[in-house]
Amino acid sequence: xxxxxxxxxxxxxxxxxxxxxxxxxxxxxxxxxxxxxxxxxxxxxxxxxxxxxxxxxxxxxxxxxxxxxxxxxxxxxxxxxxxxxxxxxxxxxxxxxxxxxxxxxxxxxxxxxxxxxxxxxxxxxxxxxxxxxxxxxxxxxxxxxxxxxxxxxxxxxxxxxxxxxxxxxxxxxxxxxxxxx
Amino acid sequence: xxxxxxxxxxxxxxxxxxxxxxxxxxxxxxxxxxxxxxxxxxxxxxxxxxxxxxxxxxxxxxxxxxxxxxxxxxxxxxxxxxxxxxxxxxxxxxxxxxxxxxxxxxxxxxxxxxxxxxxxxxxxxxxxxxxxxxxxxxxxxxxxxxxxxxxxxxxxxxxxxxxxxxxxxxxxxxxxxxxxxxxxxxxxxxxxxxxxxxxxxxxxxxxxxxxxxxxxxxxxxxxxxxxxxxxxxxxxxxxxxxxxxxxxxxxxxxxxxxxxxxxxxxxxxxx
Numbered sequence: 001x002x003x004x005x006x007x008x009x010x011x012x013x014x015x016x017x018x019x020x021x022x023x024x025x026x027x028x029x030x031x032x033x034x035x036x037x038x039x040x041x042x043x044x045x046x047x048x049x050x051x052x053x054x055x056x057x058x059x060x061x062x063x064x065x066x067x068x069x070x071x072x073x074x075x076x077x078x079x080x081x082x083x084x085x086x087x088x089x090x091x092x093x094x095x096x097x098x099x100x101x102x103x104x105x106x107x108x109x110x111x112x113x114x115x116x117x118x119x120x121x122x123x124x125x126x127x128x129x130x131x132x133x134x135x136x137x138x139x140x141x142x143x144x145x146x147x148x149x150x151x152x153x154x155x156x157x158x159x160x161x162x163x164x165x166x167x168x169x170x171x172x173x174x175x176x177x178x179x180x181x
Numbered sequence: 182x183x184x185x186x187x188x189x190x191x192x193x194x195x196x197x198x199x200x201x202x203x204x205x206x207x208x209x210x211x212x213x214x215x216x217x218x219x220x221x222x223x224x225x226x227x228x229x230x231x232x233x234x235x236x237x238x239x240x241x242x243x244x245x246x247x248x249x250x251x252x253x254x255x256x257x258x259x260x261x262x263x264x265x266x267x268x269x270x271x272x273x274x275x276x277x278x279x280x281x282x283x284x285x286x287x288x289x290x291x292x293x294x295x296x297x298x299x300x301x302x303x304x305x306x307x308x309x310x311x312x313x314x315x316x317x318x319x320x321x322x323x324x325x326x327x328x329x330x331x332x333x334x335x336x337x338x339x340x341x342x343x344x345x346x347x348x349x350x351x352x353x354x355x356x357x358x359x360x361x362x363x364x365x366x367x368x369x370x371x372x373x374x375x376x377x378x379x380x381x382x383x384x385x386x387x388x389x390x391x392x393x394x395x396x397x398x399x400x401x402x403x404x405x406x407x408x409x410x411x412x413x414x415x416x417x418x419x420x421x422x423x424x425x426x427x428x429x430x431x432x433x434x435x436x437x438x439x440x441x442x443x444x445x446x447x448x449x450x451x452x
Contacts, residue, residue: 054245054248142199
């Protein structure tokens with residue numbers, strides 16, 4: 001996947017900010033497969049996922065100057081753009097009838113074992129160790145971009161429980177990651 | 182609130198997961214700006230999720246990178262968008278739509294008009310063909326009539342020539358006491374010996390009977406011919422006589438007699 005070694009956020013920003021081919025290459029090589037995997041979970045179609053990814057990359061490229069480092073990581077900022085593009089796509093009229101079903105969360109988990117690019121050492125163990133109830137909450141809120149009301153309804157959890165689970169899920173995830181680092 | 186307490190409260194997890202309220206978001210962003218520890222904590226939460234996200238990795242199809250690249254650099258450099266026929270401005274589209282609509286309406290109208298014209302022309306053709314047939318018939322009739330007229334004219338001219346000849350004499354045959362209204366005229370050319378007869382007034386003969394002209398030559402009635410028609414426009418040519426003193430008409434049996442029936446003599450005239 002990423003041929004080049006990981007750059008720091010500043011280096012990435014500087015590359016993209018100069019609007020060079022090198023910047024694009026790094027951006028695409030480094031993030032395309034992760035975003036593609038996430039987008040697929042939202043739009044359920046490879047053709048649509050490619051369109052969304054294309055649109056998303058263009059938006060990222062054009063709006064990179066709006067990124068504020070103090071508000072979070074570059075990845076989170078980019079993921080937001082990609083995710084919103086995917087959600088906009090599912091809400092556009094030609095796919096309105098294809099309702100995002102609960103199965104997508106199950107599908108997301110199935111995806112993990114199928115993933116071709118499990119290059120993060122120990123990541124599989126971490127995810128496996130994470131409780132199912134924590135995984136579904138993270139994936140619904142962070143990767144599929146449901147609002148808390150939507151997630152509460154989809155997962156059939158009261159808002160309070162949803163919040164508690166989300167916090168516990170992140171703390172567990174961070175602890176598991178500390179173990180392998 | 183103590184910084185550690187704040188971090189451990191779970192509010193930052195809420196923030197990253199999109200579970201914080203508007204007020205909380207504003208407060209957290211303000212705190213993050215002021216305190217690097219909070220900023221750091223938020224990033225650590227996000228980074229953990231980022232690692233999680235990498236587990237979703239799926240290679241997109243190979244062509245996609247090129248697609249995105251060309252799209253991206255076209256977007257950046259292409260300050261002057263290429264004229265795109267599909268991306269015309271709405272005004273043009275409306276005009277074009279109106280134009281197309283108008284064109285469609287016009288062609289339908291033309292089709293209807295053309296159809297009407299065709300039917301009209303077809304009917305006209307039929308009618309013209311009929312008229313032509315009538316005219317041809319009329320022409321043939323007139324030609325025939327003209328031929329007849331020519332014949333009549335020739336005949337009339339011949340009669341005129343004959344009558345105008347100095348040698349042609351007219352002999353009026355008057356009705357006898359039994360038939361006072363009866364009358365006929367004989368034209369006799371003493372030079373050519375030709376004899377013509379016209380009926381001025383004779384009753385229509387009963388069936389099986391015909392009028393017969395007699396020439397009285399030296400006191401003897403000689404057959405001068407049978408009258409085929411009692412009402413002819415033309416003079417009827419009778420037998421030639423070079424010599425005669427009188428002419429008379431009798432009603433005889435069909436085909437004529439060798440001697441006249443004197444009781445049935447209608448008219449007589451002396452030369």
